Amino acid sequence: MEHLSLKESAYRIIKEKLLNLEYEPGSRIREDLLAQEISMSRTPVREAISQLSAEGFVNNVHRKGVFAIELSPEEIRDLLDVREPLEILAVEKCIKKINDEQLLALEKNIKEFESAWLAEDFKACNFLDSKFHLEIATISNNKKLIEFLKEIEDFMHIARVIEKKANPKMKNELTLKEHRKILEAIKKRDIEAAKEAVRINIRTMRANLRLLNSCE
Numbered sequence: 001m002e003h004l005s006l007k008e009s010a011y012r013i014i015k016e017k018l019l020n021l022e023y024e025p026g027s028r029i030r031e032d033l034l035a036q037e038i039s040m041s042r043t044p045v046r047e048a049i050s051q052l053s054a055e056g057f058v059n060n061v062h063r064k065g066v067f068a069i070e071l072s073p074e075e076i077r078d079l080l081d082v083r084e085p086l087e088i089l090a091v092e093k094c095i096k097k098i099n100d101e102q103l104l105a106l107e108k109n110i111k112e113f114e115s116a117w118l119a120e121d122f123k124a125c126n127f128l129d130s131k132f133h134l135e136i137a138t139i140s141n142n143k144k145l146i147e148f149l150k151e152i153e154d155f156m157h158i159a160r161v162i163e164k165k166a167n168p169k170m171k172n173e174l175t176l177k178e179h180r181k182i183l184e185a186i187k188k189r190d191i192e193a194a195k196e197a198v199r200i201n202i203r204t205m206r207a208n209l210r211l212l213n214s215c216e
Helices: 008-018 031-037 042-055 073-097 102-116 122-140 143-165 168-187 191-215
Strands: 058-061 067-068
Touching: 008 042, 008 058, 008 143, 042 058, 058 102, 073 122, 073 168, 073 191, 102 122, 102 168, 122 143, 122 168, 143 191, 168 191
Parallel strands: none
Antiparallel strands: 058 067
16 A cells, blocks of 8 residues: 655645646646645645646746646647657557557557546546556657656646547547557557557647637
């Protein structure tokens, strides 16, 4: 059983709230109210906020306060530009190394995603979306590749929440179909088809974000 310090517990709780946009992007986060909300003293909350600030999930502005991260369209485009070649490399390495047990894990992810989608549990869909891509990277067994993708994945999770804020049912259905295409190519050990399926998955996200930004 994992025993967490108060700071680590506060960190995990607050980070999950930030990743799921429970705080409006750019809004001020008051440490005293946050401490009351999660039933902790201000010290572990302050320490957790300090760590989250160092990681880029909140902005700690001198004399003004702490503010929730606000990813601009340009920042999300930059993330996608970095993510695409990493994901393509990950799926190529995955195909070369994957075993039957790992393949079953990817299939399980797809089934859980479908169940969450049918239940309209879109928070779970976003979690499983991230997990699917990280599992492919983990199978690649390339430590640096895994490290780089993990470093940006939390920010990608935020980008997905933004992307699917409108029409989440339809958009998650499309994600499910795209993940199935990626998995199908992995099963067939078809590297080129897998790469193209990854490109399409990222292209869809770019298109959704462009449409969202044009409507604002």
